[in-house]
Amino acid sequence: MDTVQNRVSTGLKVTGAVDDASNFAISQGIRTEIRSWQAVQQSLNNSIGTVNVAIAGAESISDIVADAKKKVIEYHNATGAQQQILLNDYNALLDQIDQMANQASFNDTNLINTNGTPIPDPPDAGASHFVTSSGAPTRTHALPDFEGIVNVSYNYAGAGSTISLIYGGSTMDSVTHGFNGGGVNGSLSFNYSAEDGNDFTINTSGLGNVFYEFTYTPSANDTGEAFSALVDTKGNTTEIYSKSMLAEDIGLRPVDLSSVQSSVAQIETAETIIGQTLGYFGSKAKQLIATRNQAEGLIDSYKEGLGNIVDANMSREAARLTSMQVQTQLSTQTLSIANQRPESLLGLF
Structure with missing residues (x-):
């Protein structure tokens, strides 16, 4: 009855090594894996x-x-004092961009406003x-996880x-x-x-024979800092690189007011950078969500497997407990009746 009562109270049929040494050892390993995931x-x-x-901050920017694009177009269509008012409004919008980039922080991590170190060159x-x-005939070179331009300078000599x-x-x-037996210089990018x-x-x-070297120029708003997200229990991570959204880093400072075409082109360049940044963070978010869902699935599978090993069948154990309680009561009554028989016999003499 003590064994059955323990199973009913804990919900487990294996609570320690004494109950089942091998299954207890296996269950402890599974519990460790669950906690890790x-x-x-x-x-x-x-x-x-x-x-x-970071995505929310970039969308606001x-x-x-x-x-800001509307303001610079109005600026070029205005004159005198109106231009100064519109320019003040435009600069205020740039200040809002910087403020938004400064505020886009979660758990002390900001991916769109950092003082990141320059991106290191490929090895x-x-x-x-x-x-x-x-x-x-071929040679492959590694590149960093940043957008940019690759330029290959070469010297060629030999047959076609x-x-x-x-x-x-x-x-x-x-x-x-x-x-070209003497060699010719050129470049590709x-x-x-x-x-x-x-x-x-x-x-x-x-x-032909080709001697070459290459250089790599990252996009203006990329930085060398990265946020590492843990993706499994082996210590593997995925790197999420910061991309500065400050007005200067997306090309809006200093403002180009030489012509309406130049001003609009400057803002459209910033819009391209913002779009690329949103695409980058969006793909990283999807990757992390998929990895989290995988982790949740693994945890559920581990818990199910653990339950199959150590969980008690509660309906069966409850029925056994009720049965044992009835048996105990009947046994007690039987012993009480048996104890009364000698007294009954003595009463006859």
């Missing part, structure tokens, strides 16, 4: 909150930029490299060859040279989007 789940919730706040940028179709830059499975830029992959390949076809 719960910690990952909490980290992912914090990361999602950080990215969502996008709305302010739309108002083999600036070094001399060599490709030749007769021996090593086509030199190509391959990125994301597509040819981004290429040039064909005929025979392409815009780099971090969402397509983190490396590019230079390829040569033909019989």
